[in-house]
Amino acid sequence: MANSRRAEQLSLAIDDPAAPALPRRLRPMIPLYGAAPFDDADFFFEPWWPGTSALLYIEDGSARLETEHLVDPLAAFPELAGLGRQFQKDGVVVEGTLLALDEEGRPDADLLRSLLVHRSDTADDRPPGTAAFVASDMLYAGGRPIGGNAFEERRATLTRELIESDNLVVSRGLRGEGLTLAEAVASMGLTDISARLLSGRYRPGQQHESWLRLPVTETPLAPRRPLMALLQRLPL
DSSP states (O other): OHHHHHHHHHHHHHHSOOOOOOOSOOOOOEEEEOSSOOEEEEEEEEEOOSSEEEEEEEETTEEEEEETTOOOHHHHOGGGGGGGGGBSSSSEEEEEEEEEEOTTSOBOHHHHHHHHTOOGGGGGGOOSOEEEEEEEEEEEETTEEOTTSOHHHHHHHHHHHBOOBTTEEEOOOEEEEHHHHHHHHHHTTOOEEEEEETTOOOOTTOEEEEEEEEEOSSOOSSOOOOHHHHHHHOOO
């Protein structure tokens, strides 16, 4: 009887393994700089937001943010501490952009830099602004790495698992229409777009042509499309 109980306990342990722990730190993939926007059905195009690249870790219901400058954003933005509640499952790592929004809700890179050096113990001196995180890619889901999957699959998982709110959203974009997106973001004052190969895998710490950063400081020479039609399809 005792042997039978031990065998049953062992079987339960094997059938219900604990989710593996997330890595303490990941090296983000590095985009290559491209020459100009283009159209290509194999790519997904997004705005390049004026913020700082960051990785969001969700483990045991708690959120942890890492930026490229090794600053702890939660000290400046305690309102982001509850982001763990906005995912369907635990054990998540998401790549995206940390933004600071001014009083009119516009992203402001100078305000972000000011808030990142601010400390919560001097809240009375805190510059006016709120934080937002725009999620672009998912690297871990349910505690397991998915970076080897195609970007299109990772984005679908991200969209399915994330519950959007005022300060956490999935980045909007267009498949195949880089010139259209470039024209729209240029009119909004943004200077770059992102182009990700839909079949591309995530390459930690590496540069690869499957992820490009493209400048749009000048309006691309392409047939003009109505901006309102774009905005109806793409809620930037």
